[in-house]
Amino acid sequence: MKAKSSKSVKPRKRRIIVLAATSADGFIARSDGSVDWLDRPTPKGGYGMAxxxxxxxxxxWGRKTYDMALDFQKKGVPGSAFDTKIKNYVFTRGPLPSDPPAGVEFVTEPVKAFATRLRKRKGKDIWMMGGAGIIGSFLDAGAIDEFKIHVIPTFIGEGIPLIAPDRRNVPLRLISSKKFPDGVVELHYAVQS
Structure with missing residues (x-):
């Protein structure tokens, strides 16, 4: 009879995952922040979002993305309210609002220190909502583990890129790709360190 191993199982590191939709030409929004080109029928299963x-x-969240979400909420866009069962962190360099929604905390500390501290806490994975500036800051700090990019089969010509421009070379490893019936393709990459 084998003795049971007394080795404890090391908890899995919480991953920071960018999940975002881009146009086929690589933009997450038009130059004015509009995402009207995302208004399209969603196939059964909603691209695995649930x-x-x-x-x-x-x-x-980056501050601009947070402000856009607040605007959607004020306009009564369905599903735009902040989920209080989820912890929401908003990175900002500007003035802090006096009355943020429940479940929202503002962050002004350096990205690397924050990400290291957050990953040490027990919990599930972490969704990097965006936008381009905060994604770029986390990527430059080596604090993004994966990208799940839903490429929408639409060109919008110009706009806000997925990642704020800078001189960087970040190798990725393809984990998977998936084609949906409406022509959307999900590209799932791991960031190679």
């Missing part, structure tokens, strides 16, 4: 949402307990 499953992904169950795998996270934290969302990271």
């Amino acid at each position: 499953e992904f949402y169950q795998s996270i307990d934290t969302i990271l």
Whole structure:
């Protein structure tokens, strides 16, 4: 009879995952922030969003993306309210609002220190919502583990790129690709360190 191993199982590191939709020419929004080109019928299963949402307990926002979400909420856009069961961190360099929504905390500390501290806490994976500036800052700090990019079969010509421009070379390893019936393609990459 074999003795049971007394080795403890090391908890899995919480991953910071960018999940975003881009146009076929690589933009997350038009230059004015509009995402009207995303208004399209969603296929059954919603591109796996429900499953992904169950795998996270934290969302990271840049200030511009947060402000856009607040605007959607004020306009009554369905599904735009902040989920109080999820911890929402908003990175900002500007003045802090006096009355943020429940479940929202503002962050002004350096990205690397914040990400290191957050990953040490027990929990599920972390969704990097965006936008381009905060994604670029986390990528430059070596604090993004994966990208799940839903490429929408539409060119918009110009706009806000997925990642704020800078001189960088970040190798990626393809984990998977998936084609949906409406022509959307999900590219899932690991960031190679």
